[in-house]
Amino acid sequence: MSVFNLEALLALLGLFVLLLEAFVPSVSSKALAGICMAGVAGVLVLLVTVAGGQDALPAFIGAYHQLDTLAIFYKAFALVITFLVLWLTLEAAPYLSKFTLDGKLGEMFSLPLFVCVGMMWMASAKDLVTVFVSLELVTVSFYVLVAYTRKSALALEAGVKYLILGALSTGVLVFGVAWVYGATGALSFEGITKAVQVGGVNKTALLFGVSFLLAGLGFKVAAVPFQMWVPDVYQGASTPTTVFLSVGSKAAGFAVLTRVIDALTVSGSMVRQEVITVLSIAGAVTVVVGSLPALFQTNVKRLLAYSSISHAGFLLLALAARDSVRVDLAPGGTVAFYLATYLPMTVLGFAALIQMRLNGRGEELDDFKGLAQKSPTLAFLITLAFASLAGLPLTAGFFGKMWVMLGLVDQQLWFALVCAIIGAAAGFYYYFRVILAMFTPEESTEPVRMGALARGVCVVLGCTIIVLGVYPKPLQMLLAKVPVAGKNATGH
Amino acid sequence: MPSFLFYLFAAITLGFGLNVILARNPVTSALSLAVSFVGLAALFISLDAYFIGIIQILVYTGAVMVLFLFIIMLLDIQKEEAKRANTAAVIGGVVLAVVLTLQVAAVLGVFKEGAVTTEQRALSMEVASKREDVAQVKTIQKDLAAGTLPDAKLMGMTLFEQYGFHLQAIGLLLLVGTVGVVVLSKRESPGKPVV
Numbered sequence: 001m002s003v004f005n006l007e008a009l010l011a012l013l014g015l016f017v018l019l020l021e022a023f024v025p026s027v028s029s030k031a032l033a034g035i036c037m038a039g040v041a042g043v044l045v046l047l048v049t050v051a052g053g054q055d056a057l058p059a060f061i062g063a064y065h066q067l068d069t070l071a072i073f074y075k076a077f078a079l080v081i082t083f084l085v086l087w088l089t090l091e092a093a094p095y096l097s098k099f100t101l102d103g104k105l106g107e108m109f110s111l112p113l114f115v116c117v118g119m120m121w122m123a124s125a126k127d128l129v130t131v132f133v134s135l136e137l138v139t140v141s142f143y144v145l146v147a148y149t150r151k152s153a154l155a156l157e158a159g160v161k162y163l164i165l166g167a168l169s170t171g172v173l174v175f176g177v178a179w180v181y182g183a184t185g186a187l188s189f190e191g192i193t194k195a196v197q198v199g200g201v202n203k204t205a206l207l208f209g210v211s212f213l214l215a216g217l218g219f220k221v222a223a224v225p226f227q228m229w230v231p232d233v234y235q236g237a238s239t240p241t242t243v244f245l246s247v248g249s250k251a252a253g254f255a256v257l258t259r260v261i262d263a264l265t266v267s268g269s270m271v272r273q274e275v276i277t278v279l280s281i282a283g284a285v286t287v288v289v290g291s292l293p294a295l296f297q298t299n300v301k302r303l304l305a306y307s308s309i310s311h312a313g314f315l316l317l318a319l320a321a322r323d324s325v326r327v328d329l330a331p332g333g334t335v336a337f338y339l340a341t342y343l344p345m346t347v348l349g350f351a352a353l354i355q356m357r358l359n360g361r362g363e364e365l366d367d368f369k370g371l372a373q374k375s376p377t378l379a380f381l382i383t384l385a386f387a388s389l390a391g392l393p394l395t396a397g398f399f400g401k402m403w404v405m406l407g408l409v410d411q412q413l414w415f416a417l418v419c420a421i422i423g424a425a426a427g428f429y430y431y432f433r434v435i436l437a438m439f440t441p442e443e444s445t446e447p448v449r450m451g452a453l454a455r456g457v458c459v460v461l462g463c464t465i466i467v468l469g470v471y472p473k474p475l476q477m478l479l480a481k482v483p484v485a486g487k488n489a490t491g492h
Numbered sequence: 493m494p495s496f497l498f499y500l501f502a503a504i505t506l507g508f509g510l511n512v513i514l515a516r517n518p519v520t521s522a523l524s525l526a527v528s529f530v531g532l533a534a535l536f537i538s539l540d541a542y543f544i545g546i547i548q549i550l551v552y553t554g555a556v557m558v559l560f561l562f563i564i565m566l567l568d569i570q571k572e573e574a575k576r577a578n579t580a581a582v583i584g585g586v587v588l589a590v591v592l593t594l595q596v597a598a599v600l601g602v603f604k605e606g607a608v609t610t611e612q613r614a615l616s617m618e619v620a621s622k623r624e625d626v627a628q629v630k631t632i633q634k635d636l637a638a639g640t641l642p643d644a645k646l647m648g649m650t651l652f653e654q655y656g657f658h659l660q661a662i663g664l665l666l667l668v669g670t671v672g673v674v675v676l677s678k679r680e681s682p683g684k685p686v687v
Contacts, residue, residue: 011664015667018671060656061657063654064657064658065657101678101679101680102678102680107671107675110671111668111671114664114667114668117664121661129655129658130657130658133658133661133662133665134661136662136665137661137664137665137668140665140668140669140672141668141672143672144668144671144672144675144676147676148675148676150676159676182599202602204598205598208595
């Protein structure tokens with residue numbers, strides 16, 4: 001069993017579930033979710049156990065596939081988030097199935113598997129063609145997932161918006177790829193790295209292509225000015241899909257972005273300064289544009305959408321602070337660490353929203369009033385997730401934000417630093433507004449209940465937040481192996 | 493190819509392309525686009541790219557445009573009402589056109605007058621493909637010796653050997669697309685309670 005077979009296994013499982021759902025109508029959502037979750041967990045176990053012993057890939061696959069630390073990390077990340085999304089779908093099934101045409105959730109269990117396959121391929125892509133093909137697999141699956149709960153007008157609107165803007169961004173991305181290929185004569189990251197170092201490349205053409213390439217990828221990770229779709233799509237899509245978009249799609253986008261930026265900003269690169277400038281400005285503006293509207297949101301799901309934009313800004317800034325090695329992490333490592341902390345807190349935040357819906361409450365700020373009395377556990381977990389999203393010390397979110405800011409100090413990117421501080425400060429306001437609402441007493445005494453499984457998973461996620469916030473060293477050491485751009489392209 | 497043929501086909505492509513946006517009747521627009529594609533295909537063929545030329549006709553003219561026509565006729569779209577042009581759309585279109593023109597000008601500016609053309613250079617493996625293993629294929633050698641560009645064979649080799657993985661990934665992508673169409677367009681089941 002080799003690591004590169006895992007995606008094929010997962011795709012086969014997806015086909016199997018698709019057929020099972022089509023030909024055995026009596027199979028329940030629970031069974032489908034169980035099969036998918038077991039499959040994803042199995043693949044994750046295989047990945048972790050097999051990953052260490054790999055050194056060389058066969059030639060036919062080695063041309064477009066690599067298995068460095070970053071690739072393994074993002075593969076594992078994709079599997080974890082897929083597992084959690086499948087669980088959230090199962091959890092939300094009682095109310096989600098009211099919004100589908102046939103009252104069932106069949107494909108909502110098989111499509112995430114295909115998304116996961118695409119994200120895993122993106123994680124180890126070595127050239128822009130592979131990136132494009134796997135990115136499209138992810139995006140097309142998301143078009144379907146976003147509009148799946150079709151009876152909800154919001155979901156339909158979200159689906160149309162995502163489809164049109166997604167198709168546009170795909171066009172922009174391919175256009176950029178074509179220009180980069182035209183300028184450098186290479187599609188592989190290795191070839192681009194060499195071309196920008198050696199010179200003899202038309203710089204204007206290259207920059208033109210790079211700007212389109214970054215715009216296309218910027219859409220996928222929700223960076224300003226390509227973030228307009230985020231609030232509507234995140235709010236309209238079913239909550240499990242929103243989690244998948246917010247965490248999975250973003251992580252896969254940043255996996256690719258890390259490699260693209262590494263290739264373009266290798267030492268001696270002719271476009272290094274330009275790319276760093278663009279990244280730092282885009283990142284800084286993204287943080288502010290994501291944070292400021294969030295101050296006025298009364299819908300918590302929409303608030304989390306704006307928060308997702310703001311986090312994308314921090315991640316871009318992590319890539320912009322190229323040469324800071326204060327915490328032994330390469331830029332790609334910092335991004336990976338930030339995403340690893342972003343996963344539990346975002347999933348926990350959205351899982352709480354699903355619990356609210358299951359208890360007949362909405363997603364507005366007022367619905368959270370008095371939650372601390374009715375379900376102290378849920379209120380505590382939400383507090384934890386939101387405090388971590390804000391970046392409170394001793395929670396997972398703290399280190400990511402702090403390292404990004406330290407990196408900006410090292411690189412003397414003062415404008416970006418000021419924006420990051422404004423964003424973080426605004427974050428404390430809007431996240432704690434939700435927490436405050438929960439601890440506001442309310443007269444109605446309708447109890448809020450949580451299932452045993454939900455309670456268990458949420459507590460695990462909460463513990464992860466605390467553990468990563470108190471003792472991040474193991475993850476940091478793991479990611480310290482991520483190579484600095486240009487020094488080591490393959491191997492662990 | 494004689495240069496008057498080039499001008500003829502270029503005029504067909506551009507003229508009918510213009511007619512696509514000027515015609516008020518959607519059926520005229522769609523048919524003009526089909527003819528424009530035929531002109532484009534002729535231009536491809538004149539560049540020795542027979543494969544792309546044929547595919548252009550088969551896929552775009554034959555399949556995509558006919559589908560367009562079917563949809564237009566099925567929906568029975570009447571003549572477009574004369575409506576006032578949207579200023580933002582016009583400005584956007586003009587900006588796009590200018591950007592595209594600048595790009596073409598920039599690319600053409602790189603090529604120098606008197607550069608070697610394909611007609612001046614004998615057809616050889618070096619011209620056809622940079623891949624070493626392709627030179628070993630007998631049918632490709634035969635084509636080159638006969639003086640024709642083995643473009644379909646070269647494309648097939650590239651697609652199925654170099655990009656075999658990507659082809660299969662696209663297969664998966666198409667499957668997901670099909671599933672999506674079925675899922676999103678199926679009828680609401682009558683017996684189920686709707687809330």
